[in-house]
Amino acid sequence: DGGITQSPKYLFRxxxxxxxxxxxxxxxxxxxxxxxxxxxxxxxxIYYSQIVNDFQKGDIAEGYSVSREKKESxxxxxxxxxKNPTAFYLCAxxxxxxxxxxxxxxxxxxxVT
Amino acid sequence: xxxxxxxxxALRLQEGESSSLNCSYTVSxxxxxxxxxxxxxxxxxxLFTLYSAGEEKEKERLKATLTKKESFLHITAPKPxxxxxxxxxxxxxxxxxxxxxxxxRLSVLP
Numbered sequence: 720d721g722g723i724t725q726s727p728k729y730l731f732r733x734x735x736x737x738x739x740x741x742x743x744x745x746x747x748x749x750x751x752x753x754x755x756x757x758x759x760x761x762x763x764x765i766y767y768s769q770i771v772n773d774f775q776k777g778d779i780a781e782g783y784s785v786s787r788e789k790k791e792s793x794x795x796x797x798x799x800x801x802k803n804p805t806a807f808y809l810c811a812x813x814x815x816x817x818x819x820x821x822x823x824x825x826x827x828x829x830x831v832t
Numbered sequence: 833x834x835x836x837x838x839x840x841x842a843l844r845l846q847e848g849e850s851s852s853l854n855c856s857y858t859v860s861x862x863x864x865x866x867x868x869x870x871x872x873x874x875x876x877x878x879l880f881t882l883y884s885a886g887e888e889k890e891k892e893r894l895k896a897t898l899t900k901k902e903s904f905l906h907i908t909a910p911k912p913x914x915x916x917x918x919x920x921x922x923x924x925x926x927x928x929x930x931x932x933x934x935x936x937r938l939s940v941l942p
Contacts, residue, residue: 723875754932761836761932762876762919777929809875817923818864818883821930823875 723824742810750815751793836933855920
């Protein structure tokens with residue numbers, strides 16, 4: 720079955736450490752996205768990529784970095800510069816045509832202490 | 833600025849008690865309105881896309897409708913397994929950005 724795989728499901732890190740969240744898709748979608756979900760708030764866009772080797776900042780990109788070296792993969796690095804990194808992170812993909820839905824992975828819950 | 837609000841924030845229903853969830857939006861150039869279901873600790877699961885006012889989509893006990901300013905998700909005779917958070921999102925303009933509402937947390941009691 721086609722889908723999006725995020726790993727790990729849970730991640731614990733100490734303050735000051737960088738951490739990388741994995742996202743792999745086999746839907747053959749060109750566009751991939753990273754969202755952050757906090758309680759009581761809508762999903763907020765961190766970064767998105769419409770094609771390999773190209774990506775754009777979303778609304779809350781500060782303290783995060785991404786790469787898109789392969790169509791299937793879009794890893795997110797949470798750097799030590801991110802002031803409040805504890806959150807639920809969701810990766811999504813889509814066909815980059817207006818009006819087509821996002822398809823989501825099952826998320827990574829990151830806890831930084 | 834594109835905005836999406838959802839109401840109520842939380843809703844508790846008895847099994848079989850029908851109700852509706854609201855999604856109000858302000859966007860320039862709607863390209864699509866999307867409904868998702870999200871279970872705790874999981875990613876959102878796509879339910880419906882609506883494109884223009886007057887459009888309706890149905891799936892089992894769920895029916896989504898769209899006007900120029902809002903969308904409703906009607907739940908008919910809900911069951912406990914319908915308990916989840918329901919998210920609404922819009923895509924507007926020419927970019928790839930989606931704007932999400934905060935969701936409605938639905939609990940259906942047996």
